[in-house]
Amino acid sequence: MTGGLLEDDAYFASVLAGVRAGEPWAAEVLFEQLHVRLLRFFRAREVRAAEDLVGEVWEHVAAGLEDFEGDWRGFRAWVFLIARRRAIDHTRRAVRCRTDPHDDVAFDGLEAVDQPEAEVAERDATSRAVAMVSRLLPEDQAEVVLLRVLGDLEVAEVAAVMGRTENWVRVTQHRALRRLADRLGSRKV
Amino acid sequence: MGGDDDPDDVLHHLVSAELAERLLDGTIASDDVPHRVTDVAELFDALRAPVSADERADAARAATVFAGRVRAGTATSPDTTRTPMQPHAHRLRAKAVAAIAAAVVLSAGTAAAATGSLPDAAQSGISNALSHVGIEIPHPDDAGDVLADDEQDEESTTTTTTLADPVDEAVAPAADVAADSTTTTLDDAPTAAAAATAVPVGPDPNGPARHGLCTAYVASGAATKPNGESVAMRALADAAAAAGQTVEEFCADAPEADDSSGTADTPTSDGSQSPSDTAPGRSDDSPSATAPGHSSDSPSATAPDRGRDLGEESPESADRHEPNSGGRDK
Numbered sequence: 001m002t003g004g005l006l007e008d009d010a011y012f013a014s015v016l017a018g019v020r021a022g023e024p025w026a027a028e029v030l031f032e033q034l035h036v037r038l039l040r041f042f043r044a045r046e047v048r049a050a051e052d053l054v055g056e057v058w059e060h061v062a063a064g065l066e067d068f069e070g071d072w073r074g075f076r077a078w079v080f081l082i083a084r085r086r087a088i089d090h091t092r093r094a095v096r097c098r099t100d101p102h103d104d105v106a107f108d109g110l111e112a113v114d115q116p117e118a119e120v121a122e123r124d125a126t127s128r129a130v131a132m133v134s135r136l137l138p139e140d141q142a143e144v145v146l147l148r149v150l151g152d153l154e155v156a157e158v159a160a161v162m163g164r165t166e167n168w169v170r171v172t173q174h175r176a177l178r179r180l181a182d183r184l185g186s187r188k189v
Numbered sequence: 190m191g192g193d194d195d196p197d198d199v200l201h202h203l204v205s206a207e208l209a210e211r212l213l214d215g216t217i218a219s220d221d222v223p224h225r226v227t228d229v230a231e232l233f234d235a236l237r238a239p240v241s242a243d244e245r246a247d248a249a250r251a252a253t254v255f256a257g258r259v260r261a262g263t264a265t266s267p268d269t270t271r272t273p274m275q276p277h278a279h280r281l282r283a284k285a286v287a288a289i290a291a292a293v294v295l296s297a298g299t300a301a302a303a304t305g306s307l308p309d310a311a312q313s314g315i316s317n318a319l320s321h322v323g324i325e326i327p328h329p330d331d332a333g334d335v336l337a338d339d340e341q342d343e344e345s346t347t348t349t350t351t352l353a354d355p356v357d358e359a360v361a362p363a364a365d366v367a368a369d370s371t372t373t374t375l376d377d378a379p380t381a382a383a384a385a386t387a388v389p390v391g392p393d394p395n396g397p398a399r400h401g402l403c404t405a406y407v408a409s410g411a412a413t414k415p416n417g418e419s420v421a422m423r424a425l426a427d428a429a430a431a432a433g434q435t436v437e438e439f440c441a442d443a444p445e446a447d448d449s450s451g452t453a454d455t456p457t458s459d460g461s462q463s464p465s466d467t468a469p470g471r472s473d474d475s476p477s478a479t480a481p482g483h484s485s486d487s488p489s490a491t492a493p494d495r496g497r498d499l500g501e502e503s504p505e506s507a508d509r510h511e512p513n514s515g516g517r518d519k
Contacts, residue, residue: 022260024253031252036244040236058251062259129235148213149236170206177209177229184228 006033006072016075020065034076037150038083043127044134044146045087046094056086073157080151081161084143136183141176144169394428394439403440 005011006029018026038057042050060082068078134142147158155173159166211217212230215237219230240248393399406425429439 019256019259022256022258024256027252027256027259028249031248031255032240032245035248035251036240039244054251058255059258062255065259124238124241125235126238129232129238132232133236145213146236149215149233152214154214173213174206174209177212177226180229180232181226184232185225 004033009071012072012075016065016068034079038079040126040130041080041083041146041150042087044130044142046090047131049090053083053086053090057083060086076151077153077157077161080147080153084147084161132184133180137176137179141172141179144172145176145180148173394425399428399440399443403436403443406436406440 006015015026015029019030035054035058038054039050042053046053057079061079064078064082068075070078130146133145137145143162144158147153147161148155151158151161153161155166155169158164159169162169164172208217208222208226212222212226212233215233217230219227219234222230403425425439426436429436432439434442
């Protein structure tokens, strides 16, 4: 994902000023770049709550707009930092409310073809890809891949968002690639 | 696996670090990658698929809402954003409060308080506590006032409370009821609460409740201890006096309840059951086996097997339910 004109610091500054003033055009510029990406990011983790979680992210963004300082890359990393925290909070809530816990490892690699929400999410290639990443990879690896591909974040930015070292991110993303290659290759056999 | 900590060891099985980076940042086309990672490249391409028209429209609508919220300054602080759990927790708290209130209402001590039979300190405490949830029970401070009112109001002699008149106990064994006259059930809570605000109606000793009143008179030991404070017993005594008889003589003439007279399942117009409806199949020597009637607005509200309750019911508690009784304000 590239931000196009937003990569230009001056243009991003004007967009940010417009968003802070509540200008719809400015908000549309940001949303065009981030809203769908956020939806895809959350759909990889929680299909049913994705839209609500995106709403939470934008609510936090709105609340923190005045304090934000930085360029488009920094803004994007900040938004995905919020998104990741929302996702973690959501997972914690789900765990607290879960009445029939299962060992995730036992279901690793299994396709959730019997889940209606998964079927809905896989109506197009993008949704299918998102679901596949979350299904084939352990949580950490999926998160790194999604932040790198959907969030268009660099290794250092992913490390900052996840509170890890850059080396950990590199190792994790390489494991993810290997695992994906193995799993996707075996699916064709 | 120590090798897992080394990216180069992992990549040894797959691809170079440079290619991995290009796969992840999308700077290499899927056609240009080694065959083994073609599927991975295609997967990442799918993740980066351009936004569809529908998605763009959705994003635009969301952006408009977002801008409006920013403009209106209604965006909440992240620290104060309500999470989905909070409404649930709110409901749980409400339920907990309701359950606690129900437990208080249903406690034996409260039922005893309803009859005004607790020590003043306890009576006062429970009275004050329940007054906050709209349930009136006697307060020691205003007993005198109510008694005074009671003496001036002849109707008060025919009233009684229905607070200790649970529906489910209509078929409770008399022994159980006598042993624990304050027992009630959860389902009774609404009845008790509603009854607490209803206008109580006392039994008519000359009517169908006569047998039951007499049974209660005997069962409660009224013959051996004063029952002057009982509206029901006072009504019975008054009726006996009016007939020029003692209570025992009056009761000796009381017709026994007739099982066949009961037209069970025949509700009254207001949905309650008629007195005779609710006295099915009880023996003469255990008349309180089934309480005859429990409607708050029927004479049978003073069930014989609840005689002890009624006997301990003070007029003031009944009067307190009168709208203009001059009882204690909430």
